[in-house]
Amino acid sequence: MSSRWVDIPADDGGRFQGYLAVPAAGSGPGILLLQEIFGVNAHIRAVADLYAEEGYVVLAPDLFWRQEARVSLGYDEAGAARARELRAGLDVERAVADSVAALSALRRLPECRGKVGALGFCLGGRLAYQVAARTHVDAAVSYYGTGLDPLLGEAAAIRCPMVFHFPELDRHIPPQTREAIAAAFAGRSDVETFVYPGADHGFNVPERASFDKPASLMAHSRSLALFRRVMGPSYDLPALWERHTELEFATRDARATMATMVAEPYVNHIPTMTGGVGHDQLLRFYANHFIPKTPKDTRLVPISRTVGVDRLVDEMLFCFTHDIEIDWMLPGVKPTGRYVEIPLVAIVRFRGDKLYNEHIYWDQASVLVQIGLLDPQGLPVAGAETARKLVDEALPSNTLMARWQESAADTGS
Template identity: 65%
Template sequence: MAGSYVTINAQDGGQFRAYLALPKAGKGPGIVLCQEIFGVNAYVRETADYYAEEGYVVLAPDLFWRMEPHVDMGYSPEEWQRAFGYFQNFNVDKGIEDIAATVKAMRARSDCTGKVGVLGHCLGGKLAYLTAARVDVDAAVGYYGVGIEGSLAEAKNIKCPTVLHFAELDKYCDANARNQIIAAFKDRPDIETYVYPGVDHAFARTMGEHFDKPASIMAHSRSIAVFRRALGPHFDLSALWDAHCYHEFATRDVAATMKTMVDQPYVNHIPTMTGGVGQKELARFYQHHFVNANPADTKLIPISRTVGADRVVDEMLFCFTHDREIDWMLPGVKPTGKYVEIPLVAIVCFRGDKLYHEHIYWDQASVLVQIGLLDPKGLPTAGNETAKKLLDEKQPSNTLMKRWAESAGK
């Protein structure tokens, strides 16, 4: 737990607490995080800390306080039974009032830059939807909200950009319910709905049995996109990536490189499975096997760059002379003196204004052909022809397809 607790004044008297997570910058736009049926538990606090890392001031109010304050449960069978008891006795209207009070408290905070969004999962997913309809918020995101189909009459009151995530296999929001919700918003471009195939309810809950990392990653990117557009903060991800590469390849300064990254980053060079996870191991990798181990004539030639809400996709040519052992690309291969030009793609994900991870892809077979370790004869691979064709699309196509001539004139 990286945050702390603060006290919120209820609209009808009384007080309840909320978990507060602050970004490293000390201020930012606000997000009110609505709990699941297990109270403000470890997963809710983890989610709050996660969004704080993205640059937000986050408040997660204790919405069960009227029944029992400070509910904080795990996922044992006994706790599940207890959680459903709270769910069945929960007063949704009072819950929305408490969320409204939390939004008001958020806007009054000196560390909140003004705009406030709402986010919720499960029970919180429905509450996020109802908050968008009843409370003055600037954006809303709901994950697998339970029971939204019963409140579609309130959809017309939603004035803020909203994203709703659904799980294909969710028995709490089945296909019939999901289709009703999606149909209600088919003419509302400001309300996005997404269905994640093959996953179940709570696919984003890292501590649950149905956690699905690919769906969770995709959903988070979509959530961050709407929050960035509606609330900010706005970071120049392209410039941040350029600064990182500058320290990697120009100054070759490992300490400066690591300062551009989050506390627990990772790098994965997909073809060779090289890189590192966490500050210590990644710094070790950079220091001894990457930053100070690239050939002297290493050159990056930019081809295209796509900048999203939380990531940069960079397409480039990576050029070098194999004058030393390159641990990350050609581990264990002694220098051949060969010149290599290879198309390379980097997918770089950010959390806030820091790099979180890099997924780097290239055609390893083409590298091996160019240094003479792989004979391309009879194999569907090529050498530096791949780089030449990337720069000039008029270079011959289909040269590896023996059957290409058979379709001539057809």
């Protein structure tokens, strides 16, 4: 993706700027990104860059320009104090008008093609609501939008699909406010409200003490689901994943495999914590410890596949002969020559048309049993039986449960 600052004409004269992020494809649907009280700072610019990677043309207007141009504050005490001063001096109605002006500017950009949505955080969450109510956008997302109570009378004017993200512990948006907002959109199946247990205001910002990564990831996927459904773009995630695995297991080309991924991807094999974070570490891993250290007879047998808006989950059998030291699965274990088959699950996340990360799960105890390094006697573990029962559910269940037979008299079975 690429980024630059662009000029935006205000409706009452004058010009202000906005941070523009453009996807690698050079064009796409548009997103108007509306700032917190900290300005178009590093967090807002990172959000813009993220959505550009997802395939959108993103414009984040500088809404404090009438007081101070290009405000970019941190989340320390000094930054928070200055942010509160700027918020106190903000004419919110003028900020709405400037947001609408920025929306018009976004639509005029040659890179912006197709539909346009609005996305905002805190102050910007309120502004996204107001923009959706007072002008036309195709979709809107509000993260912990403050000051919405007096604006609920405008809810009927919002015709587009919308998502609200509420932190459970946010004192600025207490339960009664969340309930009032949900009630204002009762009967609207295209308007969703989500509450994040244990999360607080600002949960999306890595630099804040309230950062909650699981809530942030879930909220992003839900926001993206709305934008993808209403505005596009759409990508063939199975085809992208199959090309990636072909390059890993058939072509065996580390650099070509990396080319299917974002600039800074990561992979984590959960049982052994092998993989890599970032381009250089992951390339090193693929080139030296994964591709050449995977048995030549490896087979992937598909069992099921689930495709979401930004991720794919593959359930499969992973079959191989342990004829090489497998750094990533059995590091330090010399080849035993034994055949192994295990259930394996791959959870693959995408950004736009590139892979972003992989979480790979398997039962390491089953592997160790099959290569003879773990005696299953007296332990609640199994060998190749786990793979066989995945394929044939009629095989016996509960064989590891000594008390299974004891309960037969109780149930009559």
